[in-house]
Amino acid sequence: NEELLKPKSKLTNNTHFGYNVLMFGFDSISRMTFIRFLPKTYSYLIQQLGATVMKVGDGTTAQFMAMLTGKTGLELPESRHGEKGAKPVDNYPWIWKKLNDAGYITQWTEDEQHIGTFQFRLSGFRHKPVDYYMRPFYLYAESKYFRKTTTENVLCFGNMTRFKTMLNWIQDFYNTYPNRLKWTLGFHAQYSHRDTNNLVPYADQELYEFLYEMNKTGHLDNTMLIIMSDHGQRYSELRSTYQGKLEERLPFMSIRMPPKFQQSTYVHNLRLNSHRLTTPFDIHETFLHMLDFNENYKSTTNRSYSLFQLIPTNRTCRDAGIESHWCACLxxxxxxxxxxxxxxxxxxxxxxxxxxxxxxxxxxxxxxxxxxxxxxxxxxxxxxxxxxxxxxxxxxxxxxxxxxxxxxxxxxxxxxxxxxxxxxxxxxxxxxxxxxxxxxxxxxxxxxxxxxxxxxxxxxxxxxxxxxxxxxxxxxxxxxxxx
Missing domain, CATH: 3.10.450.10 (Nuclear Transport Factor 2; Chain: A,)
Known part of the structure; x- marks a missing residue:
């Protein structure tokens, strides 16, 4: 494997962040739902790992497009099903392409293939987008295990939960490449995409154990850990209430930096930014900052900031490119x-x-x-x-x-x-x-x-x-x- 995935460039500490990135997200879980239904994981993130929880965010349904490309759907080539000239999304400016060029090995896993992030409404990928891509496994596993029932009703592959299967694959990736820079995106929808979040508590113990083991084995010593969600519930009974309206627009976002990085000015800025308006575009800008890591870094657009920079206290939804329909600050x-x-x-x-x-x-x-x-x-x-x-x-x-x-x-x-x-x-x-x-x-x-x-x-x-x-x-x- 080391021979197959040789670094494409040699990195220096002067120009590069130098840490792994592990980003794991849930579909349709608000910040408050995460705290309510995943208490053990939340407690471990805050009390043991010292993660920073972002208090204000943008809950648009296009979070991943913003985080992974820095663009909105309107700014990218047509790829929607049934639209004239629609093409697969391979040529989008995905952040993992830049990370690959910088020497990172990339990994992406998500479940619920029938509602895949870039397959349900868009035309998907023609070619494998990252070095390690779990979609082929899920397509085969779903065809084997789900012949007589719908996918959301089956919680396990054999004697292991589908959720733990995903976590194990990420852990195997870290064990396989201990000395290489890694970028991972995991996204889980099975427990939370339906009209209630009643299955979400099933994830708490296994996610806690995963984080505990990753920390115990030293994998988090050199890893930027992002635990997040894309938005709150969109179809539940709660959504019809004012509380539900806010929760849809306020997803969960926590960031934990490696211990050696904790005392830096960048982490000080990150903690201050947790009380300021942040958006998915800022996550993308942070990834770009990682690849050009210096104190004089300037954002590539007016609507985004690296989270390692101080975000203005008076930033508004308009400044951040958030339309009024999605703005929780109004x-x-x-x-x-x-x-x-x-x-x-x-x-x-x-x-x-x-x-x-x-x-x-x-x-x-x-x-x-x-x-x-x-x-x-x-x-x-x-x-x-x-x-x-x-x-x-x-x-x-x-x-x-x-x-x-x-x-x-x-x-x-x-x-x-x-x-x-x-x-x-x-x-x-x-x-x-x-x-x-x-x-x-x-x-x-x-x-x-x-x-x-x-x-x-x-x-x-x-x-x-x-x-x-x-x-x-x-x-x-x-x-x-x-x-």
């Missing part, structure tokens, strides 16, 4: 008695019309939707302090607000033409529940609505089977006429 004021307000009913119908417009390309297969019920409505109330601080970078002519007196700011906000609303509604047939953020221009009486600011918040299962292979991007909206 103040949403609940509108009570909204049934009496004509504008809210109009907003509900605007959303329904928009959904049906999207479905017009599949109107033969999908039922036309009707508004069944509006469950909740919020109006965006700008944070005045955030407005003051963000204005120095604002391109919308609001710089004068930086030192304006309070009454002047209040007057200006009152006159604001563009307002934002967030509405939770239910459609029929199918009882689909959606959360939509849209803008309303009160002067011109116009609405601004886009699909990327829309979330399906209850599970839709196989109700959109009729377009599964033709218009998968509409699967969360479509209710097939033939059920």
């Amino acid at each position: 103040q949403w004021k609940q509108i009570k008695d909204f049934q009496e307000l004509p504008l809210i009913n109009e907003i509900g119908q605007v959303v329904i019309n928009y959904l049906n417009d999207l479905l017009s390309v599949v109107e033969e297969e999908c039922a036309r939707l009707e508004l069944f019920k509006i469950h909740d409505v919020y109006e965006l109330i700008p944070d005045k302090m955030m407005l003051k601080f963000s204005v120095s970078k604002d391109k919308d002519n609001r710089v004068r607000l930086f030192n304006e007196p309070e009454d002047a700011i209040n007057a200006l906000l009152k006159e604001q033409e563009l307002k934002y609303y967030q509405i939770q509604l239910e459609t029929r047939p199918g009882n689909g529940k959606f959360e939509v953020t849209l803008g309303y221009n009160s002067k011109h009486k116009k609405f601004d609505i886009e699909k990327k600011h829309m979330s399906r918040i209850n599970e839709y299962g196989n109700t959109s089977h009729c377009i599964k292979f033709t218009k998968r991007k509409l699967s969360d909206i479509c209710y097939c006429k033939k059920q």
Whole structure:
């Protein structure tokens, strides 16, 4: 193996981070869910390993794209199933390509192949993306063990849990290459992707034992350890509540640096950053910083910072490239008695019309939707302090607000033409529940609505089977006429 995977370049301590990276994530677990359901692991991370838990983050569904490429889906070539010109994602600027060139051996494992991160909605890879790729194993194992049942109902491969199989493979990788730089990404969905997190506690003991053994054997002495999730639950009953809304947008993210690195200025900055707004783009920027490791490192884009640099205390969602629909830092004021307000009913119908417009390309297969019920409505109330601080970078002519007196700011906000609303509604047939953020221009009486600011918040299962292979991007909206 050492002969097969010779380093592609010789690294020096002056230009390179010099540590392994082990990143392990869970699907659909919020920060609070991780603390609630994985108490033994959480305690070991904090009390024994001294990990830093990032308190604020961005919970978009494209976390991995941001972390692994530094780009959004719109900035990358078309690869969505059913779209014209869609191609596999091999040519994306994956971070592991740079790491390979720098001498790292790379490893990637994730379960639940039918909902693979880059296979479910995208066209997947034509060639093996990393040095050690577990997808072929899972495809074979699933075909062997899951012939008579669905994958999520089988917890084991033989006499070993599927979760422990994944952890063992990572540990074997570290045992096989003790003297080589390694980059690992593990992602587990089986226990947490469904509409509840009831299976998540099954992972606690095995994940704790894995971390304990990795630490005991010295593997963590020279490894940057990242334990994380991509976002909170999107389809559970909790998701329909205000708490659930926040939890979807606040995933778990913890980072533990090697002991020899603990007293550096970089770790001091990391700990300060744990109380500041961070995003998946910052993780990608941190990886880039690792490959050009010096105190004068400058971020490659305005929307991202290396976590080894100090992130500004006044950073806003706008600065970080987080759209308002996903921003957990905004103040949403609940509108009570909204049934009496004509504008809210109009907003509900605007959303329904928009959904049906999207479905017009599949109107033969999908039922036309009707508004069944509006469950909740919020109006965006700008944070005045955030407005003051963000204005120095604002391109919308609001710089004068930086030192304006309070009454002047209040007057200006009152006159604001563009307002934002967030509405939770239910459609029929199918009882689909959606959360939509849209803008309303009160002067011109116009609405601004886009699909990327829309979330399906209850599970839709196989109700959109009729377009599964033709218009998968509409699967969360479509209710097939033939059920």
